Structures are given as structure tokens and as C-alpha cells.
Amino acid sequence: NAGVTQTPKFQVLKTGQSMTLQCAQDMNHEYMSWYRQDPGMGLRLIHYSVGAGITDQGEVPNGYNVSRSTTEDFPLRLLSAAPSQTSVYFCASRPATGGPYEQYFGPGTRLTVT
């Protein structure tokens, strides 16, 4: 299993540009989520999904959209990038049943908005 994969690893955007951060997992996990991590801070939840076709907002959803058309993929879209969105983004997945259980995190995407 590849686990949780994220692309790209690094990205530089100009203010106002849009882009999609990709996340995929091959463990057939129902739950997937996106976090951002700013310097010196913990992880903050952006959006999450409990299954294909179902998404919900986390702590800091503004400026981001998500969709979940398949179990495997959970892309994060930045509609109009702002410097405040400069951060490291982590995708995570875990199974819905059989808990307790751990989350599996991807390697992260480092985004800079200028």
C-alpha cells in the first residue's frame, strides 16, 4: 500500500490564482480530512469527509472547497489564493469502523502564496 499520497509537494502561487491540492489513499478508508499547519502552531482542520459524496467544514474552511466523488480521492481547492493561505497542508485518512484507530497522514504540500 502507498498509504496517503499528496501532490504536489511544493507550490508557489500568486495572489488570486486558483489551484487544487490532490490527496489519494489506497486503504479503502471512509474518513478523509484536510489540515493546515502554520509555523509554531498545531494542525487545524479545514474540511473533512465521512464517505463519497459527503463533506463537511472543519475549523478553518473559508477560502477552500472540497469534494469527494470516490472513496480514494479527496482534493482541496483554493478558489482565489491569498497570502494568509501560505501554509503546509496535510491530508489524512482513517477507517470509519472498528475503532479505536489511528489516522494516517500524507507527506504534506508546502504552499506559498505571494
Added chain:
Amino acid sequence: DAKTTQPPSMDCAEGRAANLPCNHSTISGNEYVYWYRQIHSQGPQYIIHGLKNNETNEMASLIITEDRKSSTLILPHATLRDTAVYYCIVRAGHSGGYQKVTFGTGTKLQVIP
């Protein structure tokens, strides 16, 4: 989820045991204690979890006090590769519905040669 309190940083000599404390005085009966770590620039990595009994795996040991209000993660023989931020998280173990997990700022462990 119950709130956790961890020291912001700790040092440990290479080869010695690293003992990382966590207070979770408001933990409720169905909440588990989880530990993750994040090595610089990487995604968080699961280490261990427990409910009330002490637990051990190939990475670490978890000691939970009898009243469950605090716990200690033990890395028995710390290496330089264990330098990371360690997060203690408390959340319910049941599988019904999504539970938002709060990662605090954790403890930055520096293993010194």
C-alpha cells in the same frame, strides 16, 4: 474531546529514556489517549494509544495513571531520529460519526548526542 496539556519542549540524551508527560484531567470514561509525532517537515505519525491499561509496542510505551488524568509516553532508548514534536490527543474510541481531532502544539523533543 478532552483538553490536553503538554510541556512545550524537552531535551533527552541519546540512548536514554525519553519520558513525555501529558495532562488530561477532564478525560471521560470512553476517551482514549493517543500519541502522534511529527518529524520536521513530515506528516504526523501514529505512535500508540490506550484506554486505561499500560500499553507497549515496537515504538514506545504508554503509562496511564489509575485516575486516567495524566499519561506518559516513554521512548526507551531515544535516538537522534526521535527528535520531533510529540502530540498527546484524547478522543472517544467509538466509531459512530466523525470526531474532530484537535492537535495542540505538542512537546518538541530534542535528542542530544
